[in-house]
Amino acid sequence: MTIRHPLFELTYARFREFLREPEAVFWVFAFPVLLSCALGVAFRNQGPPDVLVGVLQQGPAPAVTELQSTLSAVKGVRVKLVDRAAADVALRNGAIHLLVLPGPPVTYELDASRPESRIGRFVVDDALQTKAGRRAAVEVTDRLVTVPGSRYIDWVVPGLLGMNIMGTGMWSVAFSVVNARMRKLLKRLMATPMRRADYLLAHMASRLIFLVLEVAVLLGFAKLVFGVPVNGSYVTLFALCLLGTLTFSGIGLLVSSRAQTIEGVSGLMNLVMVPMWVFSGIFFASENFPEAMQPVINLLPLTALNQSLRGVMIDGSGIAGVVTQIAVLGTWMLVSFVAALKLFRWR
Amino acid sequence: MSASPSSPTTAAAHGATPAGAGAALRCTGLVKRYGDVVAVNGLDLHVRTGECFGLLGPNGAGKTTTIEILEGLNSADAGDVEVLGLRWSTDAATLRQRLGIQLQETQLNDKLSVAETLRLFRSFYAQGPSVDELLARVGLESKRDAWYGKLSGGQKQRLAIACALAGDPALLFLDEPTTGLDPQSRRQLWDLLVDYKQQGRTILITTHYMDEAQVLCDRVAVVDHGKVIALGTPAELIASLGAEHVVEFALKEGRVMPAVEQLNGLPGVRRASVTDGRGTLIVSHLHAALPALLATVADPDAFSLLTTHSATLEDVFVSLTGRQLRDA
Numbered sequence: 080m081t082i083r084h085p086l087f088e089l090t091y092a093r094f095r096e097f098l099r100e101p102e103a104v105f106w107v108f109a110f111p112v113l114l115s116c117a118l119g120v121a122f123r124n125q126g127p128p129d130v131l132v133g134v135l136q137q138g139p140a141p142a143v144t145e146l147q148s149t150l151s152a153v154k155g156v157r158v159k160l161v162d163r164a165a166a167d168v169a170l171r172n173g174a175i176h177l178l179v180l181p182g183p184p185v186t187y188e189l190d191a192s193r194p195e196s197r198i199g200r201f202v203v204d205d206a207l208q209t210k211a212g213r214r215a216a217v218e219v220t221d222r223l224v225t226v227p228g229s230r231y232i233d234w235v236v237p238g239l240l241g242m243n244i245m246g247t248g249m250w251s252v253a254f255s256v257v258n259a260r261m262r263k264l265l266k267r268l269m270a271t272p273m274r275r276a277d278y279l280l281a282h283m284a285s286r287l288i289f290l291v292l293e294v295a296v297l298l299g300f301a302k303l304v305f306g307v308p309v310n311g312s313y314v315t316l317f318a319l320c321l322l323g324t325l326t327f328s329g330i331g332l333l334v335s336s337r338a339q340t341i342e343g344v345s346g347l348m349n350l351v352m353v354p355m356w357v358f359s360g361i362f363f364a365s366e367n368f369p370e371a372m373q374p375v376i377n378l379l380p381l382t383a384l385n386q387s388l389r390g391v392m393i394d395g396s397g398i399a400g401v402v403t404q405i406a407v408l409g410t411w412m413l414v415s416f417v418a419a420l421k422l423f424r425w426r
Numbered sequence: 427m428s429a430s431p432s433s434p435t436t437a438a439a440h441g442a443t444p445a446g447a448g449a450a451l452r453c454t455g456l457v458k459r460y461g462d463v464v465a466v467n468g469l470d471l472h473v474r475t476g477e478c479f480g481l482l483g484p485n486g487a488g489k490t491t492t493i494e495i496l497e498g499l500n501s502a503d504a505g506d507v508e509v510l511g512l513r514w515s516t517d518a519a520t521l522r523q524r525l526g527i528q529l530q531e532t533q534l535n536d537k538l539s540v541a542e543t544l545r546l547f548r549s550f551y552a553q554g555p556s557v558d559e560l561l562a563r564v565g566l567e568s569k570r571d572a573w574y575g576k577l578s579g580g581q582k583q584r585l586a587i588a589c590a591l592a593g594d595p596a597l598l599f600l601d602e603p604t605t606g607l608d609p610q611s612r613r614q615l616w617d618l619l620v621d622y623k624q625q626g627r628t629i630l631i632t633t634h635y636m637d638e639a640q641v642l643c644d645r646v647a648v649v650d651h652g653k654v655i656a657l658g659t660p661a662e663l664i665a666s667l668g669a670e671h672v673v674e675f676a677l678k679e680g681r682v683m684p685a686v687e688q689l690n691g692l693p694g695v696r697r698a699s700v701t702d703g704r705g706t707l708i709v710s711h712l713h714a715a716l717p718a719l720l721a722t723v724a725d726p727d728a729f730s731l732l733t734t735h736s737a738t739l740e741d742v743f744v745s746l747t748g749r750q751l752r753d754a
Contacts, residue, residue: 088549092538098535099573255694262533270499271550272522272593384700 085273089281094288097251098120107251107293111243118239119232119305119360130199133161133175137373142181150179153206156199178201215232226268234306236301238361243293244320245355248327249348251289252282253335257344260424269425279420283328290324291317310395320390322405323384326412330380332419339424355381385409449511450597450628451496456505458652465491466502467652478619478629480643482739483637484749489632490530492567493601497527498631502615506651509710526595528586536575540566540585543574544592553642558603564588565619566681578610587618598622600631604638616641636739648743655746665741669696669710672741673719676704676731692718693738697745708737708745 097103134147143160148160161169161178168187177199180186182184185207190198218233259265268278294317301307309316334351338344358365358372359381368376387401387408394400442658451473458466466488473479481489494500496507500519512521534543544557561567564584569577571646577585583603590598600619604612619642623629633639639646640660648656648663656663664670677683683705687700694711695718709715712734720726743749 082549086544086547088546092535092542092546094535095533095542156686259535263529263531264534266499266531267527267529267534267589270497270525270527272552273517273550279543 083351086277086281089273089277090284090288093255093281093285096255097285097289103251107243107247107289108296110200111293111297113302115232115236115297116237116304118235119301123299128195130156130177130195130202131175131201132156132158132171132199133166133178135166135178135180136160136162138181146181146185149210150203150206156202156206177204184252198370232305234389235362236305236307238390239363240294240297240320241323241359241385241388242361243297243358243383244290244323245327245352247289247293247351248286248324249331249334251286252328252331253338253344253348254341255282256332256335257338257341257367260339261341263426265425266342266403274423275423276420279332279416279423282332283325283416286324286328289323290320294320307392309392311391311397313397315396316388316391319384319387319405320403322408322412323380323388326380326384326408326415329412329415329419332392332417333422336419336422337424339403355379358382360385378407380408380411383411429510431587434482441702443489446609446751448475449473449508450477450632451479451509453496453507454505456492456495456507457503458488458495458500459503464753465652466495469505469649471496471647471654473628473630475628476626478607478623478631478642480646481632482639482646482650483632483649484743487649487650489634490601491652492649493599493630493632497525497599498522499527499529518747523593524596526590526593526598528600529592530605533584533625534574534585534589535580537573537733539571539573540577541570543585543728546590547589547592552594554594560588560591563591565614578611580598580607583607583611583615584618587615591622594665595627597628597630600629602632602634604633604635612638623703631751636743639739648739648746650743650747656742657699663739667696667708667737667741667745669708670737671709671715671734673707673711673712673715673734674704674708674731675729675733677723677728678730681723681725681728688722689719692722694718699748701748704731706744708741709734 112398118310132150134143134150136143146157146161157170159175161175164223166175166188168179170178170190173193176189176193177198180188187200187203189200191197221360251366256265259268269275298307298309302309331348334347335344338347347352358376359379360366361381365382365385366373377386383404387404390396390401390404398405436542449472451471456466456469456471456472457464469488469492471479471492473483481492483489491500495505496509497508498518506593509521510524514521537547541557542562545562547559548560550553552728555563558567559569564587566581566584566588569581574582587600587603590600603619604615607615616638619629619631627641631639638702643660645657645659646663647654658666658667681701683703686698686700689695689700689705689707692698692707692715694709694714695707696710697708698705707715707719716734723729
């Protein structure tokens with residue numbers, strides 16, 4: 080019988096333990112694919128969205144009819160005749176973006192905080208003014224272009240990849256560690272000559288095996304079904320996923336270094352992950368947050384990972400283009416692993 | 427009844443323990459406190475190479491704390507520990523390679539098979555038997571591909587012992603290895619340990635089963651309240667009762683229990699006690715004591731209980747502490 084290195088055996092054991100947990104396999108592989116599928120369907124490229132306009136039935140019938148027919152002729156505008164009560168409901172729940180009251184003067188009712196309402200106002204106003212004889216003062220022409228990676232699905236897939244690397248990295252490490260602590264398995268391992276660092280490293284290493292599968296499944300799916308491009312090199316992309324995985328399993332070890340129960344560690348995990356879900360730009364850009372917060376947001380490991388994944392997939396950056404993000408991730412990885420090794424409760 | 431710490435074997439046998447060569451394990455003046463609770467209170471032990479040494483006592487006597495200090499998993503507040511002539515402070519890495527340890531509450535990984543678990547544990551040690559040898563030694567060959575979570579209690583415990591044997595240890599620590607097992611599983615485990623002992627290896631075992639100690643141990647230390655209160659071979663300890671039989675009896679409601687002095691005066695009785703309406707006579711001559719007891723009570727219908735058995739370590743514990751092991 081060949082005796083292999085403990086690090087190999089620990090990693091292999093961890094790998095098998097995970098594979099034999101059907102729920103875990105679902106959350107790691109099936110869930111991100113289902114999520115990107117749902118998002119892809121919701122945000123698929125369908126051209127510019129229609130403007131939904133309501134025309135209020137008030138005043139003389141010919142004026143209402145004329146208004147309706149004028150607007151119906153405009154491309155990208157859908158018109159609906161409504162009475163007052165129906166108009167209020169439709170405005171409130173977004174069934175119409177804009178309500179037009181026949182004039183004179185013609186009145187627009189809209190919620191100015193809704194971008195689609197403001198766009199609707201300009202489209203409708205332009206149509207009415209043109210009909211009444213207004214001519215353009217400046218000659219303009221539109222040229223429509225498709226920027227690579229400009230679709231929402233192109234933008235969100237790197238974010239999903241980052242979120243998945245964070246979630247599976249942290250959860251799988253934390254559950255396994257706390258479970259072993261609760262079963263007194265950690266204490267039993269301490270009674271052997273096993274090196275402590277080997278145990279922690281095995282958790283990080285076993286993640287790498289899954290990473291290949293996780294990334295391949297999600298990216299393969301996104302590419303085949305939605306045609307999401309990878310404009311940079313696959314090697315760079317994979318190296319970043321690897322770094323992200325090591326970083327988040329390190330943070331997972333740190334989070335679970337002292338927790339005694341699954342409930343306890345779940346709370347801590349949420350404390351760490353929820354802010355990153357919100358701030359790190361998974362579903363919407365982190366630039367939406369105030370300028371003053373940006374330096375802090377940029378130091379979050381998931382922000383760094385998402386930025387670098389988008390850099391490679393969308394902008395086609397090489398390593399040089401994402402070196403700041405690599406530095407942020409590397410620092411998190413080293414600090415969390417060393418701190419976990421120091422703080423870890425083995426009993 | 428009071429404890430009798432001055433019974434012949436306690437102090438005498440302890441003091442007579444030969445020092446020097448052949449010591450697998452030695453500790454002196456061990457103290458461990460948890461807040462106000464003193465778990466171990468000045469405990470001394472000397473385990474010889476090649477013997478199976480039992481730490482006996484009720485739950486909460488400090489056995490587990492003691493064994494964990496000896497295993498280097500817990501630190502003592504005071505006292506001196508030497509294992510295989512080495513010390514935890516300086517030789518931990520060497521000691522880890524040479525000790526086999528089974529802990530009381532460990533649950534191994536549910537989703538790993540028996541062989542996978544053993545391969546993992548074996549990988550931690552520089553030398554030791556192969557996985558197949560380990561499987562054979564604990565009789566789990568037919569279960570090699572079964573997941574730990576699917577094993578019976580006895581099989582789990584045998585696997586725990588196989589893990590402890592993975593490094594071919596010079597000294598094996600077992601903490602209540604048969605607690606919660608059915609009688610057949612306990613016997614299987616005992617057989618396994620007897621085999622191991624016959625290879626000249628040293629075992630330190632804690633248990634609160636006196637029959638287990640009687641079967642397995644060359645010497646036992648009876649521990650109560652964190653102290654050794656008696657030490658010797660099982661036979662010596664039983665002999666210290668000065669009698670071979672124990673009579674237990676109880677009377678039906680309304681009947682008057684004879685006074686302890688009266689019972690002590692009966693022929694063939696070494697020591698009598700009455701606790702909670704239950705009389706216990708430690709008896710050297712059963713044929714004399716039993717008729718005398720019947721004559722004292724006078725009415726044969728008055729007994730709700732009357733049994734006799736050969737004296738065991740259990741009776742030693744009762745005689746030393748005045749308490750039963752199980753409810754102590």
